[in-house]
Amino acid sequence: MKPTDSELEILQVLWQEGPCTVRQINERLAENREVGYTTTLKLMQIMYEKGLLTRLEEARSHVYEANVSEEETQSTLLERFVDTAFRGSASKLVMHALGNHKSTPAELDEIRKLLDQIEQQP
Amino acid sequence: MKPTDSELEILQVLWQEGPCTVRQINERLAENREVGYTTTLKLMQIMYEKGLLTRLEEARSHVYEANVSEEETQSTLLERFVDTAFRGSASKLVMHALGNHKSTPAELDEIRKLLDQIEQQP
């Protein structure tokens, strides 16, 4: 399941904040760009129909929760992205990403450790 | 300039093959999925108007060429992708990419060298 750009924006808020009402999401989105309440509502209803979100209808204002994990979504999107933008070459993508040196030394160390792990497997 | 998915598909062919006619592109695209000739033509005309492609009109069938480099396009797309899918964390993306995809030992070595380079800069 590939979320659209707007859907991903909503998922990001839910992954960071946990369960939210439409109003809460809308307020977070509105920090960055202008967006009407019913726009956000409609999007979340669609996402609910698609199974991207679950919701509790007990209170008058429903509480929504992400029904896909951040990790799994990132993997899905990444796979597609590697294919379409980097012709399937994950290492090329990695080089590019590291090339824009925005990573801290600690992060670089973590990557190095991961490399060690991978190379030590037979 | 962010190319759409279809536009990126066409750019990929041009980056691999060099200058092409619409027919050549269409044949390459048709290897993977069904797509009409005029569909490809129209897309390439739009890309020309946007400045994504240049073209030689000397022959009856125009010869198109990419007007944006693969590298620069990858950087643009990557930056956006890191932000939307990985909240701006390039290192998280790298970890995912290395974890999910199989890279050859040679590629992993290259990455390691790049890490060395980055860390040795003051």
Added chain:
DNA sequence: TCTCATCTACGAAATATTTCGTACAAAAAA
């Protein structure tokens, strides 16, 4: 010359995505 195949241009349909207005229910405030 007279088809026939192939090309461009371009309008418009088809599809996908995003945005919003309106109707109506229910809680909260006056």
Added chain:
DNA sequence: TTTTTTGTACGAAATATTTCGTAGATGAGA
């Protein structure tokens, strides 16, 4: 109780993207 606020549902407009049909030009071959 009456009014105001806040919520859902949902149709449909607005926008973006993709697809295709048709018209007309041009060159190749009969």
